[in-house]
Amino acid sequence: MAANSLLYQFKTANTAIKLIVINAAIFLFVRLVAFFIGVKPIAITEWFVLPDDVSEIILQPWAFITYAFLHYDIFHLLFNMLLLYWFGAIILNLFSGKRFLTVYLLGAIFGGLLYVVSYNLFPVFENSRSYLLGASAAVMAIMVFIATYSPNTQLRIFFFTVKLWHIALFMLLFDLVRMPVSGNAGGLIAHLGGAIFGYVYAQQMAKGNDIGKWFEHGMDWFTNLFKPRKKSPFKKVHRTVHKTKTTSKSTVDKNEHQQKVDAILDKIGKSGYDSLTKGEKDFLFKAGKD
Structure with a gap:
């Protein structure tokens, strides 16, 4: 640990x-x-x-x-x-x-x-x-x-x-x-x-x-010689495609969590990984471990 x-x-x-x-x-x-x-x-x-x-x-x-x-x-x-x-x-x-x-x-x-x-x-x-x-x-x-x-x-x-x-x-x-x-x-x-x-x-x-x-x-x-090919560094973090309506608090929390992930991924797509703040990098790192 x-x-x-x-x-x-x-x-x-x-x-x-x-x-x-x-x-x-x-x-x-x-x-x-x-x-x-x-x-x-x-x-x-x-x-x-x-x-x-x-x-x-x-x-x-x-x-x-x-x-x-x-x-x-x-x-x-x-x-x-x-x-x-x-x-x-x-x-x-x-x-x-x-x-x-x-x-x-x-x-x-x-x-x-x-x-x-x-x-x-x-x-x-x-x-x-x-x-x-x-x-x-x-x-x-x-x-x-x-x-x-x-x-x-x-x-x-x-x-x-x-x-x-x-x-x-x-x-x-x-x-x-x-x-x-x-x-x-x-x-x-x-x-x-x-x-x-x-x-x-x-x-x-x-x-x-x-x-x-x-x-x-x-x-x-x-x-790049030492990076695995055709694999995303965020393979465990997926963009939301379909959203379902629910009144469950846990589901709402998950949706908010996923929206934050999506926003960070959009920022990476537009400006690159180095544009992220330390807090965003930490959040994405932890999200990838879930």
Whole structure:
């Protein structure tokens, strides 16, 4: 029963919360497995972190995405997830969960690309070997995207109220200042790659150009591969065709319940599932279980 409740809460949560749960679950899983078999966590994740060597990347191209779901330690995870939660709440008030996920994943990919290019192009990294992990590039893309799109929106952080562009600018300058001395130049370069993508995406969107649409179509195609064909996701919820007159209170209640279901289904037909409020989604989910 508890497992069903947790699964329901996960299914009905917004995209930012789902990403936070997934990141935290992967972090715990990796540490538990490493502990029980007596190895370091990197031994579990080496095929999922992003290496700097192109010859290795060819063998694990999925690492451009998977590295963004792995973290070095609990503080690395906590800091990234707090930023994802704060800025995700603002984005999801303006955009769909699919758009949010697109910014997150493409931010991670572009951050990873800049990291790899830098390590193979700039002489300063010639004798260095490294690998990349963490959601920081993806989170930076999220942060800069919304700070560019809605710069004067205010966010309450602890006891202070600041504008989004102030936060984004501070984070960027902080990364640039410590890049030469931090010992984590590769990670900070990835942050910059995510930030550049977030800025360009928001600027193009303001001009009416959705440069992430192709990626959304790709995600739709991929998820459809795992969906059962010719089956409705609301197979247990049926539209009323014939109505009978009755004075029974239970029948009246059923008719009112069905009318609400029909109204929600009509809304989905006109505007899509994402147009539903959380209350409507919860009601439809429960109706499908009856």
